[in-house]
Amino acid sequence: MLFPTVEYALFFLAVLAIAWSLYRFPLYHKSFLLLASYVFYGFWNWSYVPLLFAISLFSGLVAQRIQQSTDKKIRKRWLMGGAAACLATLGYYKYTGFLLLNLLALWGHLGRPPRIPLYSPLLPLGVSFFVFHAISLLMDCYRGKVKEPVQLGDALLYVAFFPQLIAGPILRASRFLPQLAKPRDPHRVRVNRAFLLIVGGLFKKVVISNMLATRLVEPVFAVPQSYGGLDTLLAVYGYAAQIYCDFSGYTDIAMGCALLLGYRFPRNFNAPYTSTSPQEFWRRWHISLSTWLRDYLYFPLGGSRKGAARTALNLMITMLLGGLWHGAAWTFVAWGGLHGALLVIHRFWSRIAWPPLVRWRTTTAWKWTARLLLFHAVCAGWVFFRASSFEIAFSVFTRLGAAGPATLAATPVLIVLFLGLAGQFAPARWRNGLELEMGRWPALARGAALAVTLTTIEVLGPTGVAPFIYFQF
Amino acid sequence: MQTTTQSIRQMFLALAGGAAMTLLLEAGGLVSWAHHLELGALRTVAVPAAERMERALRPLGLAGVRQQALESLARVGWSDDPALLAMVSTPSGMPSKTVCATDAAPQGLTLAAGPSSKGAPSLLSEQRYGFLNAAGAQAPLVAGVPHVTALTPLPPVDPGKQRVVALAGDSMMAVGLSATLMRQVAGNGHLRMVKTFRSGTGLARPEVFNWMDEYPAMLGAEKPEVVIVAIGANDAQGFVVDGKVLAFGSEGWEKVYQQRVASYLAMVSAGGARVVWMGLPPMRIPTYDEKIATLNRICYTVVSQSPQAVWWNPAPFVGDESGHYREFVTLANGRPMRIRAADGIHLSDEGAGLLTPVLLKWLDPPPPVVASVQTAPVASLPPPTPAARPKRHTKRAARG
Numbered sequence: 001m002l003f004p005t006v007e008y009a010l011f012f013l014a015v016l017a018i019a020w021s022l023y024r025f026p027l028y029h030k031s032f033l034l035l036a037s038y039v040f041y042g043f044w045n046w047s048y049v050p051l052l053f054a055i056s057l058f059s060g061l062v063a064q065r066i067q068q069s070t071d072k073k074i075r076k077r078w079l080m081g082g083a084a085a086c087l088a089t090l091g092y093y094k095y096t097g098f099l100l101l102n103l104l105a106l107w108g109h110l111g112r113p114p115r116i117p118l119y120s121p122l123l124p125l126g127v128s129f130f131v132f133h134a135i136s137l138l139m140d141c142y143r144g145k146v147k148e149p150v151q152l153g154d155a156l157l158y159v160a161f162f163p164q165l166i167a168g169p170i171l172r173a174s175r176f177l178p179q180l181a182k183p184r185d186p187h188r189v190r191v192n193r194a195f196l197l198i199v200g201g202l203f204k205k206v207v208i209s210n211m212l213a214t215r216l217v218e219p220v221f222a223v224p225q226s227y228g229g230l231d232t233l234l235a236v237y238g239y240a241a242q243i244y245c246d247f248s249g250y251t252d253i254a255m256g257c258a259l260l261l262g263y264r265f266p267r268n269f270n271a272p273y274t275s276t277s278p279q280e281f282w283r284r285w286h287i288s289l290s291t292w293l294r295d296y297l298y299f300p301l302g303g304s305r306k307g308a309a310r311t312a313l314n315l316m317i318t319m320l321l322g323g324l325w326h327g328a329a330w331t332f333v334a335w336g337g338l339h340g341a342l343l344v345i346h347r348f349w350s351r352i353a354w355p356p357l358v359r360w361r362t363t364t365a366w367k368w369t370a371r372l373l374l375f376h377a378v379c380a381g382w383v384f385f386r387a388s389s390f391e392i393a394f395s396v397f398t399r400l401g402a403a404g405p406a407t408l409a410a411t412p413v414l415i416v417l418f419l420g421l422a423g424q425f426a427p428a429r430w431r432n433g434l435e436l437e438m439g440r441w442p443a444l445a446r447g448a449a450l451a452v453t454l455t456t457i458e459v460l461g462p463t464g465v466a467p468f469i470y471f472q473f
Numbered sequence: 474m475q476t477t478t479q480s481i482r483q484m485f486l487a488l489a490g491g492a493a494m495t496l497l498l499e500a501g502g503l504v505s506w507a508h509h510l511e512l513g514a515l516r517t518v519a520v521p522a523a524e525r526m527e528r529a530l531r532p533l534g535l536a537g538v539r540q541q542a543l544e545s546l547a548r549v550g551w552s553d554d555p556a557l558l559a560m561v562s563t564p565s566g567m568p569s570k571t572v573c574a575t576d577a578a579p580q581g582l583t584l585a586a587g588p589s590s591k592g593a594p595s596l597l598s599e600q601r602y603g604f605l606n607a608a609g610a611q612a613p614l615v616a617g618v619p620h621v622t623a624l625t626p627l628p629p630v631d632p633g634k635q636r637v638v639a640l641a642g643d644s645m646m647a648v649g650l651s652a653t654l655m656r657q658v659a660g661n662g663h664l665r666m667v668k669t670f671r672s673g674t675g676l677a678r679p680e681v682f683n684w685m686d687e688y689p690a691m692l693g694a695e696k697p698e699v700v701i702v703a704i705g706a707n708d709a710q711g712f713v714v715d716g717k718v719l720a721f722g723s724e725g726w727e728k729v730y731q732q733r734v735a736s737y738l739a740m741v742s743a744g745g746a747r748v749v750w751m752g753l754p755p756m757r758i759p760t761y762d763e764k765i766a767t768l769n770r771i772c773y774t775v776v777s778q779s780p781q782a783v784w785w786n787p788a789p790f791v792g793d794e795s796g797h798y799r800e801f802v803t804l805a806n807g808r809p810m811r812i813r814a815a816d817g818i819h820l821s822d823e824g825a826g827l828l829t830p831v832l833l834k835w836l837d838p839p840p841p842v843v844a845s846v847q848t849a850p851v852a853s854l855p856p857p858t859p860a861a862r863p864k865r866h867t868k869r870a871a872r873g
Contacts, residue, residue, distance in 0.1 A: 013488065120818060186481040187480045192479070193477060223659060445490075450491040
């Protein structure tokens with residue numbers, strides 16, 4: 001079930017009404033949300049609901065074991081065993097094909113590969129996300145960040161909660177379980193913020209992302225040889241805007257739906273293309289993933305505590321694995337490697353303490369220069385991320401220098417491209433101000449405004465809605 | 474003091490107001506949505522409810538506002554619907570499903586044409602979408618399709634001219650195949666590809682996407698000499714004709730679908746275009762693969778009746794020795810390839826790359842002209858078993 005569909009709207013309205021009618025009975029309320037989450041997931045494929053249930057139950061049981069033990073070794077054993085089982089599940093579903101392909105390639109170098117039929121399993125929707133949720137539960141229990149004893153029902157709901165189930169944001173058990181432990185407050189719902197998040201997310205996804213995808217990005221990345229430099233450059237910028245609008249649009253809708261249900265999700269994007277350094281970019285892009293990788297991978301590797309060389313290595317390992325998390329292909333690894341290299345280079349660059357350079361770094365001119373440089377470095381990474389092979393990625397880079405007319409630069413495309421990129425520079429106070437302003441309107445007027453906005457989005461949107469990009473991860 | 478939180482009473486009041494207003498503004502859109510649903514309980518409830526509501530709200534004239542907005546956007550090039558764009562550029566042009574699927578049909582046409590006693594397609598109902606009783610529509614269905622097929626040779630491209638090739642179909646063309654073909658002809662002065670495909674479409678649900686409107690709109694002024702078709706992966710579903718639900722694979726369904734395939738083939742081959750109708754490749758999930766076999770049988774039956782068209786089986790290239798699904802292949806040089814997409818349905822770029830050399834050699838034959846282009850790597854494959862090749866198929870293959 002996709003968010004920008006009537007089916008989801010009907011499903012969500014029904015869930016919202018029933019969930020709030022049960023808020024006085026937390027057990028029923030949470031049980032109902034859990035059931036609704038399985039129904040939501042089952043809309044795609046019922047056969048994977050048992051997998052989701054099994055992962056959630058397993059992580060809940062292991063988390064309880066971790067909490068119950070006072071022996072650090074035993075706790076660590078449970079953590080390592082639990083995390084390994086979760087990662088093995090992810091590895092089996094996501095990386096079997098990739099592994100087989102590379103093993104066969106290696107075998108081909110040594111001798112004749114076997115001629116037996118090989119298959120990789122079908123990828124369950126959102127498996128990368130719910131496995132990461134399960135690991136977060138184990139890690140947070142191990143680190144003592146989950147103060148209260150884990151309830152199995154809460155663990156199941158934490159992993160499967162439908163607004164974040166398919167494409168995040170990746171919730172932390174230590175922040176979400178306490179919300180489940182408290183009853184919902186029917187007098188304190190951020191309705192206006194939720195409405196703004198939902199319509200903003202829908203606009204980003206349905207209007208901006210879809211148009212950029214179909215009319216600019218897909219044609220160029222399918223056949224780069226057919227387009228000149230200007231079209232190719234627009235397509236690269238277009239993909240930067242598309243992936244931001246697609247993914248942040250999804251998480252905005254997820255956050256809005258959760259808010260209406262009385263739950264708070266962490267912010268997942270914060271105007272990433274306004275960043276002036278790679279570090280800042282990763283504090284603004286897919287925040288829930290970057291902090292997950294930082295806390296559960298980079299820090300355990302030693303973080304920046306073991307010298308410059310080890311820090312650089314840790315950064316590269318973290319980003320390479322982060323790239324692989326996005327997809328089982330070497331192009332994703334290259335994307336992660338590029339970002340790792342950017343982080344390492346920036347670390348050394350920022351340590352140069354030559355006074356004129358230090359002074360220059362504080363100027364507005366440098367900030368804009370850095371912003372532009374970083375944006376283009378990020379765009380270079382997106383080429384690897386989007387291209388289905390290195391051949392196509394390099395073809396895109398090559399075509400950037402080719403002559404040729406801009407055949408794809410239609411006015412609607414340029415408008416949405418501008419909105420997708422420049423929209424990030426809109427001050428946050430505008431949205432906060434609008435939220436407060438809406439608070440003065442009668443409820444029916446807010447509803448009418450919501451309806452008019454949704455209709456506008458529907459009319460501006462394409463005839464079909466493509467799945468969200470991050471569903472595949 | 475200003476507050477950012479509200480009570481759930483206010484929330485539900487706002488949502489109720491929003492829902493009521495949405496119904497007023499989007500009544501036409503909801504009818505269109507209901508018709509787009511797959512057959513099932515939800516559609517059974519949603520279609521009459523949405524239509525009733527739309528009829529009740531029609532006097533308010535708000536549906537017209539939405540339609541005008543859509544047309545205005547199409548005029549400034551905002552729409553992604555070729556048929557709608559064609560309509561606004563020529564006022565007497567074709568109607569579009571984007572506006573509203575039911576509005577496109579002459580009022581009462583569906584009701585006037587009842588289903589025939591044998592479940593045969595009703596011409597009136599099908600004419601609504603442009604489906605006609607074209608050649609091949611009535612041919613008896615074959616029991617199976619040939620494993621190895623051949624392409625009838627094309628003459629070489631005239632010097633100084635380009636052969637225009639339309640790539641048509643759904644995601645079976647859009648994913649992998651079209652991009653690989655176009656990349657390989659980039660810089661080839663003899664061939665020019667025209668994109669007439671769209672993912673998520675097919676021939677089973679013309680109320681969702683009507684190829685009889687969309688193909689001419691996508692083609693525009695182009696006059697392709699050759700059309701390569703890959704379509705049908707979304708068609709393993711039931712549909713409604715004359716208010717009657719036809720389950721996938723039923724006799725009635727097969728007759729209607731056969732007629733639609735015949736109409737589509739007649740449309741794409743109009744103007745003398747040669748057509749290669751690519752069969753659907755073997756699929757990963759067995760139940761789906763069985764349905765695909767049904768679709769292939771119907772398409773083969775129709776295509777084999779046309780002197781301009783040839784049905785081409787990709788299974789010898791992308792299937793295993795028995796023509797069944799396989800995900801990986803290892804080339805003679807030891808390089809492994811994943812030839813299918815992760816969904817077990819589409820071809821990967823590399824999988825499509827197993828087909829394109831044959832197609833390109835056929836499209837742009839090197840002089841001197843060869844008598845026949847062998848389309849399957851016969852030497853590397855065992856011959857198809859006699860049981861898998863019905864008599865008519867053998868004849869067809871021999872003719873190629």
